[in-house]
Every structure is written in structure tokens, then in C-alpha cells.
Amino acid sequence: MERIDNPTIIALDLTYKCTLKCLHCFNSSGEHDNGFKEMTDDEILNFCDEIILCKPSTLCLCGGETLIRKELVYKVIKKISDGTNNHTAINMVSNGELLTLEVAKKLKESGINMVQISLDGASPETHEWLRGKKGSFESAIQAIKNLKECDITVSVSCTPTKKNIHEYSKAVELCESLGVQSFRAQPLMLMGRASKNLKDYVPSYLDYLQIRKVFNNHIKNNKSKMITEWGDPIEHLTSGAMDWDRKNIAVNIDAYGNIEISPYIPIRIGNIKRYSLSTYWKKGLNDIWSVPFVKSICKEIKSAEEMELNNKYSTLPKNFIEKQLYIDLVDTENFNSLTLEEILSKWSDKSE
Numbered sequence: 001m002e003r004i005d006n007p008t009i010i011a012l013d014l015t016y017k018c019t020l021k022c023l024h025c026f027n028s029s030g031e032h033d034n035g036f037k038e039m040t041d042d043e044i045l046n047f048c049d050e051i052i053l054c055k056p057s058t059l060c061l062c063g064g065e066t067l068i069r070k071e072l073v074y075k076v077i078k079k080i081s082d083g084t085n086n087h088t089a090i091n092m093v094s095n096g097e098l099l100t101l102e103v104a105k106k107l108k109e110s111g112i113n114m115v116q117i118s119l120d121g122a123s124p125e126t127h128e129w130l131r132g133k134k135g136s137f138e139s140a141i142q143a144i145k146n147l148k149e150c151d152i153t154v155s156v157s158c159t160p161t162k163k164n165i166h167e168y169s170k171a172v173e174l175c176e177s178l179g180v181q182s183f184r185a186q187p188l189m190l191m192g193r194a195s196k197n198l199k200d201y202v203p204s205y206l207d208y209l210q211i212r213k214v215f216n217n218h219i220k221n222n223k224s225k226m227i228t229e230w231g232d233p234i235e236h237l238t239s240g241a242m243d244w245d246r247k248n249i250a251v252n253i254d255a256y257g258n259i260e261i262s263p264y265i266p267i268r269i270g271n272i273k274r275y276s277l278s279t280y281w282k283k284g285l286n287d288i289w290s291v292p293f294v295k296s297i298c299k300e301i302k303s304a305e306e307m308e309l310n311n312k313y314s315t316l317p318k319n320f321i322e323k324q325l326y327i328d329l330v331d332t333e334n335f336n337s338l339t340l341e342e343i344l345s346k347w348s349d350k351s352e
């Protein structure tokens with residue numbers, strides 16, 4: 001089957017440092033005590049040359065709190081928007097704590113397209129219970145206002161828990177009044193810190209239906225044009241189980257330079273400091289969903305709640321809690337036919 005030449009979506013984690021230590025953080029940001037070194041500014045800026053060659057439709061800068069490396073953020077945005085002649089939409093994720101008006105202006109000047117801010121309710125009590133810091137609600141609201149003042153598109157993500165379902169309607173209204181362009185929610189993922197902290201706060205099926213109802217009402221009455229979006233965080237994994245021949249279109253790079261199959265699978269299959277992205281892409285990253293061990297994992301995943309992957313394959317590490325497995329797609333003979341059993345027997349910890 002024909003494969004596409006380059007990834008069309010690239011997600012790049014800039015850091016796992018964070019100003020917050022949220023109860024639900026799926027990648028355990030703020031406590032990556034694993035001895036690995038995050039990529040330097042130069043390494044990331046060099047990687048931008050590769051991104052420019054790929055000319056993806058979207059680049060997402062993620063973390064951690066991206067603005068902890070704000071000078072780097074400006075340089076990356078500027079380099080990519082200039083290098084692709086504004087072809088690539090550049091989005092970033094932030095908790096808003098460091099997003100002053102001055103920072104918003106610089107993001108705009110650099111060429112940012114959209115910033116996603118996290119807001120987990122309509123009151124300080126609800127938001128700050130999850131975020132663990134007094135004042136974080138006000139910071140998020142102020143960040144939204146600063147972005148709006150600079151005419152930057154704002155998306156808000158609201159993580160559902162048992163504590164905030166009752167506030168969804170008000171949170172949607174609040175964001176609408178602030179001029180937010182899209183309001184997103186997705187099922188709570190019991191991974192990373194969430195798996196330690198939030199087992200008792202997972203919304204029920206009826207709770208999720210309640211959110212859908214709020215969204216439907218919003219769509220019916222929407223005068224402001226704010227979009228409400230319900231996302232499925234594991235859709236890229238479950239759809240793999242339905243269509244093994246589908247082309248891969250996306251690449252996720254962690255802050256150490258490791259290439260992820262998915263941020264939710266604890267196996268890294270390369271490192272951009274070792275070989276170029278295009279080498280990995282051509283050697284099999286473009287066809288990753290057809291690799292037997294990837295299929296085996298996808299078949300095990302049925303819902304966001306199962307994301308700890310400790311059912312059938314209990315030997316897999318817990319993602320972002322234990323060290324991830326590393327097996328290099330380029331260096332490993334017969335990578336494209338490896339089974340999960342072989343991976344588990346062969347793997348050694350060689351993460352960069």
C-alpha cells in the first residue's frame with residue numbers, strides 16, 4: 001500500500017517541568033526523576049529544520065508547562081512559521097500561569113496559531129482541587145484574556161472528574177463569555193499521576209452523558225460560535241485495531257527526543273538525536289500500525305480506563321511511572337515483524 005511521504009501532524013514535548021503538579025497529569029510532569037536529559041535548545045532548534053522539510057499541517061508544542069522554556073518557544077514558532085511560509089499551524093498547550101500579556105504579545109509576533117489553556121471548572125475551588133495551587137484558576141482566566149487581547153485563537157480543555165460534572169454548564173458559559181473559540185473535553189485517562197490520585201473520581205457513564213447533554217444544549221443555543229468538542233484520546237489506538245492498513249500520519253516526540261508510538265504506550269521506538277526523523281519514517285514509522293506488537297497492544301485497549309495496560313501484558317511498564325521500554329526501529333533487525341512477546345524478551349533500557 002502507498003504510504004505518505006511525511007508526517008502531517010507532529011507533537012513535540014518541550015519539557016516535563018511544570019509550575020503545577022496536577023492530580024491528573026497523565027505524563028507525571030513535575031516529577032520526572034528518571035535521570036534522562038531533556039533536549040537542549042540547540043537540539044530542538046536543529047530538529048525544527050526537519051520539521052520544516054516535512055511541512056506538516058500541524059505542529060503541537062506540549063509539555064509539561066511549555067512556557068517554562070518561553071524563549072525557546074518563541075524561537076521554535078518563528079523558525080517554523082518562517083520556514084514553512086505559514087503553512088504549518090502551530091499550536092501550544094499551557095496551564096496559563098506564565099502567560100502574561102507580554103508573553104501573549106511575543107507569541108503573536110512569533111506566529112502562534114492557537115493556545116490551549118486548561119480550565120477544569122467554573123470556580124476556583126473545583127479547578128484548584130485538581131491543579132493543587134491556590135490562584136491557578138485566576139491565572140488561567142487571565143491567560144485567556146491576555147490571549148484574546150492579542151487576537152490569538154484560544155481553546156480550553158476541561159478534564160472531567162466526579163468533582164466538576166455539576167459545573168460543566170457554567171464552565172461552558174464562562175468560556176463563551178470570555179470569547180474562547182473552542183471548549184474541549186475527553187474521558188479522564190487513568191495514567192501517570194491520575195492512576196495514583198483519581199481512581200475514586202472517575203466520572204460514571206451517566207456523568208459523561210451529562211457532559212454530552214451540556215454540549216448538545218450549547219450547540220442548540222449557540223450564538224457565540226464557540227465550538228464544543230468531545231474527544232476520544234485513544235481513538236488513534238482503537239481505530240488501529242479496526243484498520244491495520246491505515247497510513248500513519250502523526251509523530252509524537254517526547255522531551256528527551258524519543259519517538260513515541262503513542263503518548264499512551266510505554267514503548268519508545270527511536271530517538272531524533274540518533275537518526276533523522278525521515279530515516280525513522282521511511283524505515284517503518286510511516287507504517288507503524290501494521291507492526292505485530294503494536295497491533296497486539298491496540299487489541300488490548302478498549303477504553304480510556306484500561307490505559308494502564310496491566311491486564312494481559314502485565315510486564316509492560318506503567319506509562320510515565322516506570323521507565324519506558326526502548327527498542328530502536330532503525331537498529332533492530334526485523335523490527336517490522338516483531339511480536340510483543342519478542343519485544344518483552346529482547347528489550348533493554350536504552351532510552352536517551
Ligand code: SF4
Nearest residue numbers: 018022025029064095
Ligand atoms: S496537567 Fe499540565 S499543568 Fe498539570 S502538571 Fe501536568 S503538564 Fe503541568
